[in-house]
Amino acid sequence: MPKLDICFSPELLPLYDLRGQVAVIVDILRASSTIVTALGEGVTHVFPVASLEECTAYGQQHGCLTAAERDGLPAPGFDLGNSPFGFLDAMRPVRGRALTISTTNGTAALRRSLAAAEVVVGSFLNLAAVANFAREQQRDVLVVCAGWKGRFCLEDTVFGGALAERLSADFDVRSSDATLAALHLWEQGKADLPAYLLQSAHVRRLNSLEASKDFEFCLRVDSYANVLPVWREDRLVMA
Amino acid sequence: MPKLDICFSPELLPLYDLRGQVAVIVDILRASSTIVTALGEGVTHVFPVASLEECTAYGQQHGCLTAAERDGLPAPGFDLGNSPFGFLDAMRPVRGRALTISTTNGTAALRRSLAAAEVVVGSFLNLAAVANFAREQQRDVLVVCAGWKGRFCLEDTVFGGALAERLSADFDVRSSDATLAALHLWEQGKADLPAYLLQSAHVRRLNSLEASKDFEFCLRVDSYANVLPVWREDRLVMA
Incomplete structure (x- = not known):
């Protein structure tokens, strides 16, 4: 039975051997939700990039x-900010266009995970797509939390717990303490995810910037249930 | 109000500025419990040391x-293993003796934390002593989990949650997601701590080595409520 493990910070990636595994890159607020x-x-x-210059x-x-x-806040001189609502604006259609997005934590997590057999992007929005892909692959899965400046972050962890719950019949989700803790936290929070995550320091920072509309959007489980961004060569494309 | 934060792995210590803070080194199974x-x-x-040679x-x-x-298992050629029961054997009194103990994870965590203003050793056995010391110091506190080979470990984290609960009136325990998660896990597990931690992969490893007696001992909250190991020059002494 393949194993599901969770890495709480890109800084801890050197402890994991990603070869042959599926890496699920998670930055719930907001890069991975926005990419989905x-x-x-x-x-x-x-094209996810780290810096504004890139x-x-x-x-x-x-x-x-x-x-x-x-x-x-949206950086000046760019078409869009990092809000998912930028891609839902009927006045500025995005269909058929390519995108480059600057995301410091998310890009760091992704670039450090390229040793994996497959690299995909996960969020609550596409939880089902990630779970289905993991089941098809039948490889060990490592959820790579982008975290916040390298530190543990509640919303990414709780996503890991949600994925572990979905995969619990097909994957070993009990042999890693990180996965166990994430499962426990998800079980505590899932009945009212927004209220649970509003405690988070990171979420409160976001909230203070009046981005609470984004916050609620990013927690809508399976609203893009068939969308799976996978890494191919130098870009993320639909699986 | 000073802040309580938790570092889930010594590998993440470079992200924290320990200067002026109290570092609480935790390796529940079993180094910190045994030292207490x-x-x-x-x-x-x-004298905590990393290698058998030292x-x-x-x-x-x-x-x-x-x-x-x-x-x-106890290493051959040494007076004792890492079991706390080695210090409770009436046939081999330890009072008045000095000790050197080899503990890989615990020593790494301690040596990387020496920039702190004070370095102390925490365990469930001396939870009250750690909490009292933190209140007296009125400095920010960082709980440094020794973890397991650099990875997240449930029992050290849950200790961090227990300490956060004790200090919640005097410290800010809400501004770090790591502390919030540890509090949640402690709240889930505290009613039956042994049962809760028996799920842990690390605990199951220990259990399989018939060290379950140690496991139960290490979870006895406040059985050494006045014992606080503090780092002075090159050794741990009673505060």
């Missing part, structure tokens, strides 16, 4: 949409 | 008792 939304709304592919450069080089934020 | 027991039973001071060398140099284990 973008592909779900018809964006053809996504974002500008990719935008020019590939003629694609650019999305960037700093300190929770 | 040793001092509680009259051992004068403890343990032998310190033992010869300082003429002290030596304690070491490998893979959960």
Whole structure:
């Protein structure tokens, strides 16, 4: 039976051997949720980059949409911020366009996970797609939490618990203390996920920036149940 | 109000600035519990070392008792293993003796925390002593979980939650997601701590080595309520 483990911070990735595994990159607030939304709304592919400079450069080089934020607000000079609602604006259709998105924590997590056999992006929005892919692959899975500046982050962890619950019949979810803890936290919070995560320091930071609409959107389980961003060469595309 | 934060692995310590803080080193199974027991039973001071070779060398140099284990069993050629019961044997009194103890995870956590203003050793056995010391110091506290080979470990985390609960009136225990998660896990497990921790992968490893007597002992909250090992120069002594 394959194993599901959870890495709470990209800083801990050197302790894991990703070869042959599926890496699920998670940055619930908001990079992974926004990438899922973008592909779900018809964006053809996504280049995740760390810095604003790279974002500008990719935008020019590939003629694609650019999305960037700093300190929770849209960065000036880019087409979009990091809010998923940027991809739901009827006035600015995104279908058929490529995207480059600047996300510090998420890009770091993704780049450090490329030794894996498959790298996919997970969020509550596409939980079912991630679970189905894991079952098909029949490989060990490592959930890589982007965290916040390398530190443990509640919402990414709780996603790991939700995935572990979905996979508990097909995967060993009991042999790692990280997975056990994530399962416990998910079980505590799932009845009212927004209320549970509103305690989180990170969420409160986001909230104070009036991004609570994003917060609620990012917790809608399976609203893009068939959208699975997978890493191919240098970009994320639909599986 | 000072802050209580929890670092889930020594590998994450570079993310924290320990200067001016109190570091609480935790390795519930079993190094920190054993060190508390040793001092509680009259051992004068403890030299924690990483390797068996250092343990032998310190033992010869300082003429002290030596304690070491490998893979959960007492290592051959040393006076004691890492079981707290080694210090409760009427046939081999330890009062007035010094001790050197080999503990890989615990020593790594301690040595990486020496930038702190105060370094103390925490366990369920001396939870009250740690909480009292923290209140007296009125400094920010970082609980440093020794973890298991650098990874997240349930029993050390749950201790962090227990300490956060004790200090919740005097410390900010809500501004770190790690502390919030530890509090939640402690709240879930505290009614029957042995049953809760028996799920843990690490505990099951220990259990399979017939060390369940140690396990139960290490969870006895406040059985050494006045014993606080503090780091002074090159050793742990009673506060």
